Amino acid sequence: MKNRAKPETLRTMKKIEPYIWLLPSILMMGCMIMIPIFNVFRASVTEISKVGVYKEFNGFANYISVFKKQTFWHTLQNTVVWTIVVVGLSTLIGFILALVLNVEFHGRKLVRAVIVFPWATALIIQSVVWKYIINADYGALNALLYNLGIIDHYVNWTATPGAFFAWECFVGIFVTVPFVTFCVLSGLQSIDASLYEACKVDGASFWAQLFKVTVPLVMPSLTVSTVLNIIYVFNSFPIVWTISKGDPADQTHTLVTYLYDLSFSNGKFGEAAAVSVIGFLILAACASVYMILSLRAEQED
Amino acid sequence: MLLVLTMVLALAACGGSGKTTETQAPAAAGTEAAPADAGSEKVTLDVIISQYGNYTQAWWTDFEQNFEAANKDIDLNIEIVSWNDIYSIVTTRISNNDQPDILNISGFADYVADDLLMPATEYTSEALQANFIDSFWASNEMDGTVWALPILASCRALFVNTELLNGAGITAAPTTWEEVVTACDAIKATYGDTVVPWGLDISTDEGQAAFAYYTWNFGGGFVDANGDWALNSAENVQAVEFIKSMIDGGYCNAAPYTDTRYPLQDAFSAGTLAMMIGPMNMVSSTSTVKYEAVSIPGNGVGLGVCDQLMVFKDPAVKEQDPARTAAISKFFDAFYECETYSDYMVYEGFLPATKDASDNLAKNAEKYTVGGDSGATGSSEYFATFCAVLPTCSFYPMQKAEWMDVRNGVIDVEQQVCQGLISAQDALDALQAEVVG
Numbered sequence: 001m002k003n004r005a006k007p008e009t010l011r012t013m014k015k016i017e018p019y020i021w022l023l024p025s026i027l028m029m030g031c032m033i034m035i036p037i038f039n040v041f042r043a044s045v046t047e048i049s050k051v052g053v054y055k056e057f058n059g060f061a062n063y064i065s066v067f068k069k070q071t072f073w074h075t076l077q078n079t080v081v082w083t084i085v086v087v088g089l090s091t092l093i094g095f096i097l098a099l100v101l102n103v104e105f106h107g108r109k110l111v112r113a114v115i116v117f118p119w120a121t122a123l124i125i126q127s128v129v130w131k132y133i134i135n136a137d138y139g140a141l142n143a144l145l146y147n148l149g150i151i152d153h154y155v156n157w158t159a160t161p162g163a164f165f166a167w168e169c170f171v172g173i174f175v176t177v178p179f180v181t182f183c184v185l186s187g188l189q190s191i192d193a194s195l196y197e198a199c200k201v202d203g204a205s206f207w208a209q210l211f212k213v214t215v216p217l218v219m220p221s222l223t224v225s226t227v228l229n230i231i232y233v234f235n236s237f238p239i240v241w242t243i244s245k246g247d248p249a250d251q252t253h254t255l256v257t258y259l260y261d262l263s264f265s266n267g268k269f270g271e272a273a274a275v276s277v278i279g280f281l282i283l284a285a286c287a288s289v290y291m292i293l294s295l296r297a298e299q300e301d
Numbered sequence: 302m303l304l305v306l307t308m309v310l311a312l313a314a315c316g317g318s319g320k321t322t323e324t325q326a327p328a329a330a331g332t333e334a335a336p337a338d339a340g341s342e343k344v345t346l347d348v349i350i351s352q353y354g355n356y357t358q359a360w361w362t363d364f365e366q367n368f369e370a371a372n373k374d375i376d377l378n379i380e381i382v383s384w385n386d387i388y389s390i391v392t393t394r395i396s397n398n399d400q401p402d403i404l405n406i407s408g409f410a411d412y413v414a415d416d417l418l419m420p421a422t423e424y425t426s427e428a429l430q431a432n433f434i435d436s437f438w439a440s441n442e443m444d445g446t447v448w449a450l451p452i453l454a455s456c457r458a459l460f461v462n463t464e465l466l467n468g469a470g471i472t473a474a475p476t477t478w479e480e481v482v483t484a485c486d487a488i489k490a491t492y493g494d495t496v497v498p499w500g501l502d503i504s505t506d507e508g509q510a511a512f513a514y515y516t517w518n519f520g521g522g523f524v525d526a527n528g529d530w531a532l533n534s535a536e537n538v539q540a541v542e543f544i545k546s547m548i549d550g551g552y553c554n555a556a557p558y559t560d561t562r563y564p565l566q567d568a569f570s571a572g573t574l575a576m577m578i579g580p581m582n583m584v585s586s587t588s589t590v591k592y593e594a595v596s597i598p599g600n601g602v603g604l605g606v607c608d609q610l611m612v613f614k615d616p617a618v619k620e621q622d623p624a625r626t627a628a629i630s631k632f633f634d635a636f637y638e639c640e641t642y643s644d645y646m647v648y649e650g651f652l653p654a655t656k657d658a659s660d661n662l663a664k665n666a667e668k669y670t671v672g673g674d675s676g677a678t679g680s681s682e683y684f685a686t687f688c689a690v691l692p693t694c695s696f697y698p699m700q701k702a703e704w705m706d707v708r709n710g711v712i713d714v715e716q717q718v719c720q721g722l723i724s725a726q727d728a729l730d731a732l733q734a735e736v737v738g
Contacts, residue, residue, distance in 0.1 A: 049414065050411040050414075051391070051412055052393065052396035054396065137568070137573070154494040154555075156556075158555070158559075160720075161720065245559060247505060247558045248558035248720050250716075261505075265505055266706075267392070269392075
């Protein structure tokens with residue numbers, strides 16, 4: 001006779017089953033995300049010596065000394081500019097590129113492949129290469145322009161902190177555009193061609209077609225790419241760190257490079273943890289706005 | 302953002318747990334297996350060595366094998382770490398209570414402040430102590446106790462490309478700051494954009510070295526005659542203003558805020574940079590540039606750099622285990638043994654910190670080979686010259702507790718002043734107030 005499980009045990013098994021499957025990822029998230037987050041919060045309210053010895057609970061002293069620093073406020077401002085400029089411009093450029101790439105033309109596949117390059121290369125390598133391209137003394141950009149006769153002497157492309165930061169934003173945009181392009185492109189390809197035929201029949205202008213049909217229909221892909229990009233770009237470390245390390249005079253930091261500099265160059269671990277928590281709260285606020293908006297949209301549907 | 306910190310912490314945690322069990326294993330075995338004879342118990346020593354060149358690993362692998370063959374009861378665990386990462390690695394290990402037994406790094410005052418180190422006299426024989434060049438041994442003293450051993454020394458000089466200077470009509474290397482400016486003007490007039498006259502690094506990498514070169518040779522420095530911080534002296538203000546004038550005059554590399562010494566050394570070796578202050582081994586061995594190394598202009602004070610080896614207390618026990626201390630002594634006796642140590646100095650191209658190796662290398666440096674496949678040997682003349690120069694060098698005031706803040710502070714000052722954000726006087730006054738107040 002065969003062993004048969006009782007129906008009740010089967011039912012409880014069914015109920016538990018999903019959680020068993022989820023267990024590894026829950027454990028992973030607990031170990032790799034929750035515990036470190038807890039540690040950073042703890043570090044931010046602890047006095048830590050320069051070489052990393054935890055001393056004692058010191059309340060909000062780390063936060064207060066961070067808020068007193070002018071560099072912190074400048075860094076916060078940089079971070080906002082960095083996030084808005086890089087995400088904004090790469091979304092715009094990526095969207096236009098996607099529109100172009102959605103049109104049938106010879107060599108379209110090749111162009112699509114080329115556009116992936118900046119994205120497919122490791123960020124750190126992109127940053128190092130760009131650092132050397134723009135170097136005034138031995139950079140490729142000056143050599144190229146000089147040999148083409150466009151400039152008659154070498155230009156210092158990074159004469160001011162502002163110029164440095166602008167280049168960093170440029171590199172940020174350069175590596176972010178492909179992601180937006182492909183997100184939008186996938187959205188564009190799912191639009192039913194009959195809608196455009198209807199536009200033609202109705203005699204809609206190019207702009208009307210763009211804003212009444214294309215934009216609303218790729219909106220979901222655009223939202224996803226924008227939200228993801230805000231998180232990626234806000235947290236992006238390699239570009240700024242490789243190109244300027246936040247220098248000259250700490251003028252080109254974003255929050256992430258600033259906290260790295262605070263902890264590993266200046267030995268101020270408590271303050272670095274405080275900056276980290278501040279950044280976390282800012283991102284958490286942005287994420288909850290997104291959650292609320294998307295939940296509301298779902299309800300409306 | 303959190304990810305940067307979290308990942309480092311998480312990685313450190315993983316690395317940490319593994320290492321601790323390893324180091325604690327012998328002790329645990331000892332307490333459980335009572336009748337085991339003491340001779341069979343293995344002591345494990347975690348050693349972190351900084352990476353001085355591309356071939357550092359190979360030399361230490363050999364050392365480890367020879368040492369373990371000669372000392373069966375000691376298990377060496379040597380890790381070579383690059384200068385870029387060493388401070389963050391050591392710090393993360395300390396915050397996880399997993400410090401190495403022996404560490405090779407630059408600067409020890411912060412570790413002393415947290416009471417993490419063992420005094421050097423506890424693990425070195427009197428013979429070894431007497432063998433260190435006196436000023437080096439004394440330079441690691443803080444509050445009357447010596448906390449670290451000098452591992453090697455190097456000194457900085459002004460390097461000039463003689464061909465470029467001669468081509469611009471300058472026949473002798475500059476000896477004053479006015480002559481530096483004159484030479485820069487001549488080079489700029491002759492070669493235009495193709496040659497950078499003067500190499501300057503005020504990056505966070507080593508901007509404190511620039512501060513030392515200029516302030517010392519304008520008559521100022523980090524501390525006054527009593528050894529108290531004197532960062533805002535008139536001479537220092539003058540020196541920082543001079544750095545700014547070199548940038549404003551267009552004599553320097555375009556990005557002194559981010560250019561580290563290494564691309565500058567490459568440019569000098571390639572013949573596109575005419576003058577820079579750098580360490581004695583800075584010119585690439587494949588370079589065909591004709592150059593000479595002379596005293597830094599002004600007062601001719603060189604910068605001596607002396608890195609250290611230090612021993613951490615075992616954080617797990619109150620009373621330090623004598624077996625561990627004995628193993629550490631053996632490690633140092635083996636490393637500083639004249640032949641071995643001379644070999645390492647030639648291998649890495651640095652100057653020795655012991656008396657017998659200095660004497661040996663001034664005569665027999667040709668016996669030893671330089672790291673890598675070039676097959677080049679050491680030069681006795683070179684060691685004789687530079688070992689003689691070393692006593693005239695000044696050192697960073699590393700034994701002062703505020704050193705790391707001062708180091709970062711003077712780099713900030715240089716960058717802010719050269720960017721024109723603040724005057725040299727105001728910036729140095731503020732730093733002095735911050736450090737002393």
